[in-house]
Amino acid sequence: MSRDARLRSKWLYSAPWNTTVPPHYENIVTLWCQFRDSELVHPFIITRMRAKSTFLFIPFLKIIAHTIKGVSILICIFPFAKDQTKKRHIRHWSIHLLTIFHLKHRVINAELLPKGGGYLIAANHISWIDIASIQSFLPCRFVAKSEVADWPVFGWMAEQIGTVFIRRESKRHGKEIANQLETLLPNEPICIFPEGTSTAGDRVLPFRPNLFESAAQSQVQTFPMTIRYVDQDNQYSDATAFIGEMTLIDSIIKMLRTKSITVELIFGPSPATDLDRKALAQYCEEQVRSQIK
DSSP states (O other), X not given: OOHHHHHHHXXXXXXXXXXXXXXXXXHHHHHHHHHHHSGXXXXXXXXXXXXXXXXXXXXXXXXXXXXXXXXXXXXXXXXXXXXXXXXHHHHHHHHHHHHHTTEEEEEESGGGSOSSSOOEEEEOOOOTHHHHHHHTTOOOXXXXXXXXXXXXXXXXXXXXXXXXXXXXXXXXXXXXHHHHHHHHTTTSOEEEOTTSSOOOSSSXXXXXXXXXXXXXXXXXXXXXXXEEEEOTTSOBOOTTOOOTTOOHHHHHHHHHHOOSEEEEEEEOXXXXXXXXXXXXXXXXXXXXXXXXX
């Protein structure tokens, strides 16, 4: 029996309750096993952080504590909360995460977005912190690659806030996801990253039309959104770029060492709602590319 299996057995069947395991308790055990073995709390990483400097070590502990707080909210509050309460918690948690990294936030042309109802947001993708940058302004549902669901702790967290996972290599699954999004879109905003990967933020890759199928079919508004990270002189910064062979820890260290970074979310106008998916993808790609400096 593996160590995780022994831990599950001990916690689930030797715990001080009768025959019924409390809701989400097995999730807690699973998440603890994932968190214990994750990159964030590996002893080597902790030692590495302490060796770097107290300047890095303390914020790193704050990130761990903030992650535990997020998991606690998802387990203890979300199963019983209304949608507005969930969105408020997501927004506050995301704002706090940006604060830990000293990331400032600027939203441009927010007045273009509808006050209610559903619509699609198509954005370029630079870093894992993009999600929190968007959620700190607009808590919404995301479409992510299926591999994200397997990330320890964070994959589970993404699932709990309604992320839709897509297997990019499967056309059949892509069609199923398009049908699911077509049902969701009239009622809530959904954000996609149609480049299919992340870049350093200094360029825009071609937008994949298949992710626009649901918007074309449901004829909801589609808003291009450019994500930019700039320094104190309002110049492009690659401090947050999460690309190549970079690990999460490498990215965290790089971001913590960089000060005075501002994330800009720049919205563009929605085109006509009767465009097909290829025309929508081309329009959004051109709008986003025009804002990259």
